[in-house]
Amino acid sequence: MDKTVNALGLACPLPVVETKKALETMTEAGILTVLVDNEVAVQNVSKFAESRNLSVRSEKAADKEFHIMITVSGEKSGEKAVEAEGEEPVCIMDGRQKGLVVVIGSNQMGNGEEKLGKNLMKAFIFALTKQDVLPETILFYNSGAYLTCEDSDSLADLKDMEAQGVEILTCGTCLDFYGLKEKLAVGNVTNMYVIVEKQEKACRIVKP
16 A cells, blocks of 8 residues: 655655654555655654654655655554654754855865866865755855856755755846856845845855
């Protein structure tokens, strides 16, 4: 008996709550597929299933669409796997450090050969995704605006961080200057007032 839960667009803890409800109805062996739109929800639902001794795997189906497959092995196992009465679903933290702002003012890192600088910037953004603590905000301005637009080699990494709650802001004046405003592919447009405000209020600023 297979079932699907569409939790796309639902905020924590609703994906876990809907998963719990669906498991309660599964009285025969089958696979419960849960659809979510961010990595944090994948972690929360997977952690919930694993804590109930259920087999779970996940895959990325598209941008902002992840499928979590939970295997219910036998009769009543779905009911037995749910939480004890009164226990509340728990969400993990999204891993951001409040007040940590990354400022990227170029599509290259350092001075020197353009190709090397672009490769270094790509590596820097990828390395950001692998840190134990993610920034609260990433600001892009000047040629850094290219990194948040279509055809950017860093789009997948930036979208991954955005899905985990990282705020991504790109200077609107810069997008206009480079003719990129219609090509913005991740995050939101901002202005110089906000760029200054974010840096003034930051506890720590990282600039590659």
